[in-house]
Amino acid sequence: MxxxxxxxxxxxxxxxxxxxxxxxxxxxxxxxxxxxxxxxxxxxxxxxxxxxxxxxxxxxxxxxxxxxxxxxxxxxxxxxxxxxxxxRGDGVRNDAIREDELSDLVSSSMNGIMGTGVIFLALAHASPFFARPIMNGIWKGLRSAFFDAEVEKFLSYLDDQLKGQEFLMGALPGRPDFLLTFVYDNFEQRKLIKTPSNYPLVQEWSKRCKARPAWQxxxxxxxxxxxxxxxx
Ligand SMILES: N[C@@H](CCC(=O)N[C@@H](CS)C(=O)NCC(=O)O)C(=O)O
Missing domain, CATH: 3.40.30.10 (Glutaredoxin)
Known part of the structure; x- marks a missing residue:
């Protein structure tokens, strides 16, 4: 140091x-x-x-x-x-390729979807009151045509990746875990997940991250x- x-x-x-x-x-x-x-x-x-x-x-x-x-x-x-x-994981399932792959998944693919949600919410918020119902209608249509299914796909995948381990890289938080907190917190706190309880392992993972003394x-x-x- x-x-x-x-x-x-x-x-x-x-x-x-x-x-x-x-x-x-x-x-x-x-x-x-x-x-x-x-x-x-x-x-x-x-x-x-x-x-x-x-x-x-x-x-x-x-x-x-x-x-x-x-x-x-x-x-x-x-x-x-x-x-x-x-x-950095135990090197078996949780190896360097997984670290890169899940980090890219979170910070590129999922972050991109999150950005779409954030922009639409901001647009609806910033629109003049008479245009708000139109913006909200477009956002509702986009959610049912595309957005909700994409979020569902990524969160189901991550739920699966958490089976049998506490964090995405194993027993301790790794790079994909550090990265996912901000993306998941945006989805969750902005109410962009249709049914959060469908991803119980991700929900537990989030609580586990926040219970860590370093997080606090x-x-x-x-x-x-x-x-x-x-x-x-
Ligand atoms: N992809 C970048 C994102 C950086 C970024 O856009 N940060 C936002 C905050 S979440 C920011 O600085 N926003 C203020 C602004 O652009 O004015 C990363 O992962 O670090």
């Missing part, structure tokens, strides 16, 4: 950066934390001083290099600090994590 220097996490309230904060706590990394507050749902100007995209999370290494994209940041943290591979420390250290708000 001392030879590397402390990395600095730029954390935005109610955002994907929470999963990096949780990972830092799980791994016992010494780090600096800079808390940013959304302005009208978006990043404040300070986040653009460290990276031109102004997104969060951003992890600034002691060398000054700035890492972005949660999956990339968490992979860096695991590669650097999980020297015994405790959070991350909640105390951050400046809020509520996915039901209408920010981007």
């Amino acid at each position: 001392s030879t590397l220097g402390k990395p600095t996490l730029h954390y935005l309230n109610d955002s994907a950066s929470h999963r990096v904060l949780w990972a830092l706590e799980e791994l016992g990394v010494e780090y600096n934390l800079v808390l940013h507050q959304r302005i009208k749902g978006r990043s404040p100007p300070e986040l653009f001083k460290t990276h031109p995209l102004g997104k969060s999370p951003q992890l600034v290494l002691a060398t000054g290099r700035v890492l972005i994209e949660s999956s990339n940041v968490i992979k860096y943290l695991l590669d650097t600090y999980d020297t015994e591979g405790k959070f 420390r991350s909640m105390e250290k951050g400046n809020g994590y509520d996915c039901s708000t209408l920010g981007f």
Whole structure:
């Protein structure tokens, strides 16, 4: 740790950066934390001083290099600090290919579906009152034609992947678990899952993540994590 220097996490309230904060706590990394507050749902100007995209999370290494994209940041943290591979699975079912595959599934495929839901909810919310019924009608149609079935497919798949193990990578949370929290919390808290009880193992998994002392420390250290708000 001392030879590397402390990395600095730029954390935005109610955002994907929470999963990096949780990972830092799980791994016992010494780090600096800079808390940013959304302005009208978006990043404040300070986040653009460290990276031109102004997104969060951003992890600034002691060398000054700035890492972005949660999956990339968490992979860096695991590669650097999980020297015994405790959070990388037992190597049998839970191997490196599974770690990449499930991480991509969560942060690309599922995140894309989640984004569609978030945009439609925001559009309905921002529409003038007379246009709202039309937007809500379009959203309802999209849900029954496509969205609900996609969510169902992904959550059923993950439920199956959790059979016989507590986390997606085994006995401890791994990269896909860190990533999934934000995506699942968005689906769940924004009421985008038609029948949450159809995925009992995912529901238990979510409770298990939040019961971990490292999760609780991350909640105390951050400046809020509520996915039901209408920010981007
Ligand atoms: N794919 C990126 C997403 C980063 C991202 O879009 N973060 C959002 C918060 S969830 C953000 O910074 N939003 C503020 C804005 O764009 O103004 C990741 O996984 O880290």
